[in-house]
Amino acid sequence: MSAARRTAGGELPPDVKGSHSKRLGLIAVVVTFGGLLFGYDTGVINGALEPMKADLALTSTTEGIVVSILIVGAAFGALIGGRLSDRYGRRHNILLLAIVFVLGTVGCVLSPNWELLAVFRFILGLAVGGASATVPVYLAEVSPSERRGSLVTRNEVMIVSGQFAAFVINAVIFNVWGENTDVWRYMLLVAVLPAIVLFIGMLRMPESPRWLVSQGRTDEALQVLRQVRSPERAEAEMAEVTALAEEEVEARTGGWSDLGVKWIRRLVLVGIGLGVFQQLTGINSIMYYGTQLLQDSGFSSNGAIIANTLNGLFSVLGITVGIIVMNKIDRRKLLLIGFSLTTTFHLLVGLSALLLPDGTAKAYTILVFVVCFVFSMQGTIGPLVWLLLAEMFPLKIRSFAMGVCVFALWLANAVVALGFPPVVEALGIAPTFFVFCGLGVLALIFIATTVPETRGLSLEEFEEQFSSKHS
Template sequence: MSSQVSTTGSALPPDAPGPHSRRLGVIAVVATFGGLLFGYDTGVINGALEPLKEDLSLTAFTEGFVVSILIFGAAIGALVGGRLSDKYGRRHNILMLAGIFVLGTLGCVLAPSWEVLAVFRFILGLAVGGASATVPVYLSEVSPFERRGSLVTRNEVMIVSGQFAAFVINALIFNIWGEHDSVWRYMLLVAVLPAFALFFGMLRMPESPRWLVLQGRDDDALAVLKQVRSPERAEAEMAEVHALAEEEKLSQTGGAADLSVRWIRRLIYIGVGLGVFQQFTGINSVMYYGTQLLGDAGFSSSSAIIANTLNGLFSVLGITVGLLIMNRIDRRTMLIAGFSLTTLFHLLVGLSALLLPDGTAKAYFILVFVVLFVFCMQGTIGPLVWLMLAEIFPLKIRSFAIGVCVFMLWIANAAVALAFPPVVDALGIAPTFFIFVGLGILALVFIITQVPETRGQSLEELEARFRREYS
């Protein structure tokens, strides 16, 4: 945020509590159902995959394809969703996404073959990617500057909570109706409920005041601000919204032409590296295939799906800890510690799979090390990469550059999701996790040699520094 906006914000009347605070809280709850759906739809395949494989006769390749096609859809949805949000409004976009969530979910539930399932998984991916691009922007634009950080990070918490909810619901459904061939359809169908809640909830939510100002609708923007601020704060804050609108116009002037500038190319290279190496930790191989992984480690089908809920629980705990400590530790220190720990637990999973005899002890050792990996990843690398992507780019190219980096992050996510089942099928658990060890070492070299420290500096100071160091 520019110094102009920060100065404007500091001169505003304080955000005193009142009825508007409750209204803002309701808006945050409703909007973050988009994050919950993001988490549920990416996590539900985890427990549904085993019965789905038997019902639709999936091979290792088609299994990876059905899982990863959602992520390829999300990469496209993130690119397109941001553009549609700018053109038609944040609220309108979230309503449309809720409809796509419903369509995609029902299509998956009724799919007669894996090919049809893949088509509707791709449609779901468009909604997931669109939500990832739209919901945080909507939350940031309706929130007062004092609460912006806490309200926006609720969406991250809702994403991992959605994955945790998917794991728990899968375990319950499997242990009640597991004998039915179509039990996976029940698991997927549950996602319709939060999709309907998002759609009908957003019908009663306001549009972003910042977007309304960009459209020249100042009276409508002020009316929205009066819903979520005290009357005197709403009037005063219109000046800040206008300043943010000017920032928005400036942020849209950057584009591919700026890649001719050496220091900007260097920053995008760093941003892409952060996003790709975040996904090459293999976190989503656990989030998507954790139940199968634990089954391969030695758990029975019913035990594996229950044990997998620990991955969801420790994901939520990890991101909670990460958000608490993020502003107290240097970014580079936290990244190096995170990649060191995740690489260590990859090594321990691989050694356990390789050296321990088959049996209960082996299964539990692998479970413990996988859970600790998830906790360390979500407590450090997971939220920190998103924060650094928001920090390192100058305003002029921020929208374009983050779009490029997030697109590459989604593609890396999809590549891991596509490759994991056939690699495990061909090589086994131990060699697969040793590959992650190698990628972790490469990530550490990249962080140590390429990634700058950004904590404790304003965005303007960072831009001046990067111009000086990378030109």
């Protein structure tokens, strides 16, 4: 055992409560405004699209471009954001992202035509993707191992809260100014407020101590740890992080060349698989097209709009449950439970659509199973994948690897978002959900055979164990 781990009982001192706990809580609140923006900007298009189509004379083709271009931008934002975060720091990158959120939002609001709107939606996507890759890493690196699960998961809470807020705010704004052709611009403009809060808040937040160590700025790193740990814990954890950083410098880790290292390549492939399978559950097809799905199930237009708010509500409830259980159940076990539940509800939605006669009973049965799917997904798979991506990778390539995996996640998101409406139109609800069911079975096999366990281990302990096992 290294000197970094020769503490009492061979473990780090416990994470006792104190003033440092409040500081850590404040950091989590501020930085997760990036997640709130992520959620709002991906969810707001749901209600803004109809008045936007009328105002800008969108065709079905240009409508698809305007909706999907943000997702494409997010894929590249995740990749670029990860590299910038590794080079310039997590805090610096989040400050930059806050500025891009403001510029992208204002650009969308002022766009006179769909071409400019698409350009600024792409820019906004860069910020969304960058936040998705940077915020979980920052949270993981400032959190003690005992609280890492719940703190990183707060970002997912803010994402689904942002989506739910978008649904509610859209409804309120539409009811007040619905006759105004520019009403969609008001819906989008709301996102400027949390972006400003994120920028101002991050000016007073510290840099990640683990990133500071990777840059040789150990004195600054220790000062940061003393802000968010007890004195004894800060000293012990600093020794651990420093020792591992020295080992990584010797190994020359830090970029694409690391994919030639067997255990790192294996971790990155696992991360890519997790991101892709998370999206292949179809969760964002529900978030983007939930109203359309419910209409196809038998609801009226007004009934579908009202019923669709349940998806946002149960997303928030699901993630709340996820926070409670996250640190009480092993990651792998909870992932297996989550995919078992979502696969089951996919099957039930498909069977309901196939076997039940058209009518109210069929519509409400499908609604119940869809809501159960959303609740199960957001209580397990949604936050767990982001948590695992934030805690699996070695320090020197953590943001780089996160960016690669989230890039794959966003591409899978784009495929599902673009493919869901035409597939449902061509095949119907039942076959579409049977496809999701089959993908869920593949995900269960993937998790059971490849995904490592990280619960209860510090970021450095996990790295040491995994590299020893798979080198």
